[in-house]
Structures are given as C-alpha cells and as structure tokens.
Amino acid sequence: MGTRDLIAERDNFAALHPETRHLVNGRDWGVIRAGQRGPALVLIPGTLGRADIFWQQIAVLTKEARILAVSYPASGGISDWAADLAQMIADAEMQGATVLGSSLGGYLAQYLTATEPALCSGLVAANTLASVRGIDQVPPYALDLATTPIHDLRAGFEAGLSTWQTPDHPYRDLAPLLLQEVRGRIPEDELRARLQALKTAPELPPQSLPRDRIFTVQSDDDHLISPPMREGLRAALDPVRAYRFRAASHFPYVTRPDAYTGLLREALDLPAGQTIWPAGEESLI
Template identity: 75%
Template structure:
C-alpha cells in the first residue's frame, strides 16, 4: 500500500467520472453509472466513502457489466433509502442487479434485497453486520448525532485513523484517502445522515433471495466488524460463499482491488480475468 497514492488515483477517476445528481422522493443521491452491457451491479459504500470509493472495481468491470454506484443523500434512513434505491434500479433498467453493500451499505443492501427481492438478483453483504442491537451504546452512535458539533464527530474518525498514518503502516495510503472523506469530502449533512441511519436502523427482514445468490465478505483484520459480528452475519444469511481476506482492513475493495474485482466476477458469472478465488486459504466456504 505504501507505494500507491490512492488519493491521486481516486481523484483522477472522479475527474473523469463525476457524480451525477438524482433526486428520488426529494432526497438527493449522487450516482456514477458505467458500462452498457452485461450483468447489473449496484454498489453501496459505507460511512466513509462516496460512489467513487469503488473506482478500481468500476474501471475493471465497466466493459463487462452495467454498474450503478451511489452516494448517500443528507436525509432519510434505511427504509427510505431502500425505497429510493429500488426506484433507481427500476428507472435505470437494472432489474436483477446484484447488490453489493459494504459496512453501512451492507446493512442497507440486506434490507433492500429482503423487501424488494423481485428487483435484485443477488446480495453481497460485505464487512458488515446483521444486527444493530446495542449500537446506540457505543461512540459515536451514543452521541446525539444531530446536535453534536460536526467537528467533534469528524475528530472521532480522525483519531481512529491517526494510528495508520505512520510511514511504515500497512494502511498509510488508505488513511490518507479516508481522511479526505472525513475532513469535508463527505458534507456535514450527509455524514450525520449516515451515522443516524445506522443508529436508528430497523431490524432486518428475512431474506427471500435464493441461498445460492447470497454472499458475504470479511477481513480477518477488520477493526470495526469483530469476529462475533462476522459470525452473526453468516448465521443470519447462511451465504453460499464467504470471501475472506486475511489482511485487507475494513476496506478490501481499496486495499485488495484485484481480489475484490475477482470475487465480483465470480458472483456476476463473468470470466475470471486471470485472478480468481480458490476454495482454499482465502475462502471459508
């Protein structure tokens, strides 16, 4: 990771593929669309990412898949956003899309595929959780997220990332990328809405998708999704396959882009492209 300038890479992509604005039910979404042919894929980021956080997968797959990647609006919550995304899928003609969500996006993806299975062809619940029970007891969710000064909320994220900023740290360049998001690339209203959405999220409905179209992704060194939460997700979803990263952080789509793209190829039924997952060390299936 230390040999890459992830901020520069992402910024080049963002210049070529800026977010378009799409208002659904009076909520203003950012969207990036790519690809004209192939299976449909919806990408939903976590709390610290915009639509372009998946730039490496979008570039790699845009010639073979129809991709819609989104940034959250500054209002609404999980049920509202699921309704919005269902409309976005329908309007874009992406019925049958595989829905990949990471972290916060993984919870939203589970909710969306549960309530609108007729629109969704698969679920990839990545580096996420199956229950928010008790989350309102831990920072920052224990705070009044609408009233706490935004600088206090941003400082909490910065403190968590400071340990990654050392020159010899494996995720130094990832920390630089995420700090850009924390320090204003994600506007105040959007950041508050993301935090509040998870704090107030309803319980997840039961999944109706076929079991062979449900997948999970996890990282052994994910500092936010601890082993008990990973086990809970798999118990709740009974996925056809879990893609396991040994060392990729909470953001394996950034830190392990080739492997992440390869798992998406497998889920979408695309040719492996030279990189593929085996049934061995990096898979729990």
C-alpha cells in the same frame, strides 16, 4: 499496500466518471453510472465513502457490467433509502441487479434485497453486520448525532485514522484518502445522516433471495466489525460463498482491489480475471 497516491488515483477516475445528482422521493443522491451491457451491479459504500470509493472495481468492470454506484443523501434512513434505490434500479432498467454493500451499505443492501426480491437477484454483504442491537451504546452512535458539533464527530474518525499514518502501518496509503472524506468531502449533513441511519436502523427482515445468490465478504483484521459480528452475519445469511481476506482492513475494495474485483466477477457470473479465489463455501486469501 506499498506507496500509492490513492487520492490522485481516485481523482483521475472521478474526472472521467463524475458523480451526478439524482433526486428520488425528495432526496438528493449522488450517482455514478458506467457500462452499457452485461449483468447489473449496484455498489453501496460505507460511512466513509462516496460512489467513487469503488473506482478500481468500476474501472475494470465497466466493459462487462452495467454499474450503478451511489452516494447517500443528506436525509432519510435505511427503509427510505431502500425504497429510493429500488426506484433507481427500476428507472435504470437494471432489474435483476446484484447488490454489493459495504459496512453501512452492507446493512442497507441486506434490507433492499430482502424487501425487493423482484428487483434484486443477488446480495454481496461486505464488512458489515446483521443486527444493530446495542450499536446506540458505542461511539459515535451513543452521541446525539443531530446536535453534537460536527468537529467532534469528525475528530473521532480522525483519531482512529491517525494511528494508520505511521511509516510502518500496512494501510498508511489509505489514511489520507479516508481523512479527506472525513474532513469535508462528505458534507456535514450527509455524514450525520449516515451515522443516524445505522443508529436508528430497523431490524433486518428475513432474506428472500435463494442461498446460491447470497455472498459475504469479511476481513480478519477488520477493526470495525468484530469477530462475533462476522459470525453473526454468516449465521444470519448462510451464504453460498464466504469470501475472507486474511489482511485487507475494513476497506478491501481499496486495499485488495484485484481480489475484490475477482469476487465480484464470481458473483456476477463473469469470466474469471487475474485473481482466482480458492474453491469452497469459505474462500480465504
């Protein structure tokens, strides 16, 4: 990635696009709205991101798309959150939105588009999984997420990210950004809710979107989504286009922002930008 101060970049964006609070069905969501015209795009982060984790995509696409990016509330689960998002999409008059979700957000995005086809016209399932079977057997999901001290939950994330902080690690610039999220930028109740939501998630219903509106994003070096999980997602969704990074980590919207924005342009049917993905059902860079 080179030497970048990602926290400063993100904070500069957040100063211009602060997260506002939005109460839906009794749950308090964080929301960033951007753009006044063009196709509608909903952005749902993973466990270690707020709405502004997509700052690089929002900054570029804000003149060409209407964007709704969210931060999770401190209560509820997958089905609750899908209902909340459906309400937000309708309230914002963003019917026909393309929904991108990454990791936890990718599971939620699949549930949302499967259950709300009248509101959603496209799915981008990114660095995510198609089933949560067995997830309650692996840490941190194997823990009692309601009673385990928050220090212990955060320490698990910190231990994994500590190996990224060596000078020769390809994602060393990303570690401080994620550690800031872990250490309190995502409050305790919100972090617990995110973990609990995936642990207790329902199985996904069949997709109701047409195949030509379903896309996947995966990274060959994703340390959280194993090769069998990646294969399972592709098999379950049978996407019209499978975007694949040789090297981008679990967070390619941060590590490969131009290419990530490029795939969003394709999913939104916007003119191509600087990064052109190779043609074909599987597109690899």
